[in-house]
Amino acid sequence: MILLSGRKVQKHVEWESGLTVLDLALKHEVDWGFACTRGTCARCRCLVTEGKEHLKEVTDAEWDRLEPEELEAGYRLACQTVIKEDGPVTITHKPYF
Numbered sequence: 713m714i715l716l717s718g719r720k721v722q723k724h725v726e727w728e729s730g731l732t733v734l735d736l737a738l739k740h741e742v743d744w745g746f747a748c749t750r751g752t753c754a755r756c757r758c759l760v761t762e763g764k765e766h767l768k769e770v771t772d773a774e775w776d777r778l779e780p781e782e783l784e785a786g787y788r789l790a791c792q793t794v795i796k797e798d799g800p801v802t803i804t805h806k807p808y809f
Contacts, residue, residue: 714763714795717804718743732758733758733790744805749791751777755807756790758805763801768794 714725716737726741734756737744738805746756751773768785771792778787787806795801 713798713800715800715802716740716742717802719745719805727795727801730794733793733795733803735808737790742805744790745807746750746791751789751792754778754789756805757807758788758790758793759804759806760786760788760793761802761804763795766797766801767797768778768796768797794807 715728716723716725716734718737721742723740723742725736728736734744734746734749744756747753751771754777764786770788774783774789775793777789
């Protein structure tokens with residue numbers, strides 16, 4: 713089960729193969745900010761507080777846009793982050809602004 717926390721909406725959603733965190737948020741009507749879906753604007757930046765092991769590896773777009781300290785702390789880009797397997801995952805939308 714995945715817990716997505718947007719600005720005002722929080723929902724538990726089922727894992728779906730191949731979908732990004734942003735895809736899941738939009739599909740389940742969680743209020744998640746974004747602008748580009750390519751990993752360049754970082755408006756979809758989020759913090760993974762549980763279940764990092766259930767995510768696919770950090771993408772090149774994330775390495776280009778996020779600082780190493782952010783990645784180490786658990787920040788990812790929702791448009792790039794794909795959940796690779798079912799398990800408990802907690803992700804909160806944390807844009808810069």
